Amino acid sequence: MTTTTPEEVRRVACIGAGVIGGGWVAHFLARGYDVTAWDPAPDAESKLRRLVEAAWPALTQLGLADGASQDRLTVTATLEEAVADAQFVQESAPEKLELKRDLLAELDAATPAGVVIASSTSGYPMTDMQTTAATPGRLVVGHPFNPPYLIPLVEVVGGERTDAEAVAWASRFYDVAGKSVITMKSEVPGFIANRLQEALWREALHMVANGEATVQEIDDSITEGPGLRWAFMGPMLTFALAGGEGGMAHMLDHFGPSLKSPWTRLEAPELDKKLYDAVVAGCDEEADGRTIADLVAERDQGVIDVLRATGRLNGGTK
Numbered sequence: 001m002t003t004t005t006p007e008e009v010r011r012v013a014c015i016g017a018g019v020i021g022g023g024w025v026a027h028f029l030a031r032g033y034d035v036t037a038w039d040p041a042p043d044a045e046s047k048l049r050r051l052v053e054a055a056w057p058a059l060t061q062l063g064l065a066d067g068a069s070q071d072r073l074t075v076t077a078t079l080e081e082a083v084a085d086a087q088f089v090q091e092s093a094p095e096k097l098e099l100k101r102d103l104l105a106e107l108d109a110a111t112p113a114g115v116v117i118a119s120s121t122s123g124y125p126m127t128d129m130q131t132t133a134a135t136p137g138r139l140v141v142g143h144p145f146n147p148p149y150l151i152p153l154v155e156v157v158g159g160e161r162t163d164a165e166a167v168a169w170a171s172r173f174y175d176v177a178g179k180s181v182i183t184m185k186s187e188v189p190g191f192i193a194n195r196l197q198e199a200l201w202r203e204a205l206h207m208v209a210n211g212e213a214t215v216q217e218i219d220d221s222i223t224e225g226p227g228l229r230w231a232f233m234g235p236m237l238t239f240a241l242a243g244g245e246g247g248m249a250h251m252l253d254h255f256g257p258s259l260k261s262p263w264t265r266l267e268a269p270e271l272d273k274k275l276y277d278a279v280v281a282g283c284d285e286e287a288d289g290r291t292i293a294d295l296v297a298e299r300d301q302g303v304i305d306v307l308r309a310t311g312r313l314n315g316g317t318k
Ligand SMILES: NC(=O)C1=CN([C@@H]2O[C@H](COP(=O)(O)OP(=O)(O)OC[C@H]3O[C@@H](n4cnc5c(N)ncnc54)[C@H](O)[C@@H]3O)[C@@H](O)[C@H]2O)C=CC1
Pocket: 015, 016, 017, 018, 019, 020, 021, 038, 039, 040, 041, 044, 091, 092, 093, 094, 095, 099, 103, 120, 121, 122, 123, 143, 144, 145, 146
């Protein structure tokens, strides 16, 4: 394993620089790291620099680390150059299993020995992605949330061939780099939070497909309802309070039987053209003329306001 401690890391490589890779770049720059990035798309560098520029006001409000600067970003012409001096690598390429397998093997071959390589995958178990890498022991999942420069959580888990030391190193590194880490004990597809989100998302799609709720109503039902509680208290403790002084035990006695009620469908609906079009049109209608850039700025300010209101703005020093 690497002899560099998580605290000593100064240079990070980000491979794949789209929504998530770009978000990681912004996060690491704001935390004062030198960042190298590589992405095969011809317009990747201009898109990446625009994303970082757009994120910077939010990051400045959060508090930049000493020396943090967009000038510390180097976009390289090749993957090999990006990882040559890296002390940590974050892969954020498209969610395609074969592509991830090949790319992780390529990164493993090019990255200095012992350096931990993390994948941003939203749901593939590392066991399925590390099959062709020569040294799979250093490959871990580090699953972020959009945008990685504002949402603290990262879920860390290894595969069957990952060294426990690499998982511990990655968890500590993310912690030092300002993330809130859940180190998972075992691989479960979708990890923890995406399994929860996907259950909600499947139900939402069923309701749109069946004409039971509009896109706007689904969004309002969360932002005006449970979403307000979830920003600071998860679904378990929130429901414990539904049991009054009896807490979760009374909640289970009282509402346990409704678990058997037909409140969920669980299977995903068919994403046919009608449903696809209804969801896209519903979002356009809800956006009501706001562009994606407007919505990103609104979301960023919203997350900062929630973090501030709940006492979780933790400054920007490494
Ligand atoms: N979009 C989201 O909300 C989240 C996505 N993720 C995960 O992050 C990863 C990236 O997703 P997004 O950023 O949303 O996708 P994206 O489509 O925005 O970006 C992917 C980038 O990878 C580049 N790319 C294509 N082939 C590549 C290769 N062979 N090597 C390196 N880069 C390559 C593309 O040019 C593009 O810039 C996926 O694994 C996804 O599941 C994780 C958390 C949230």
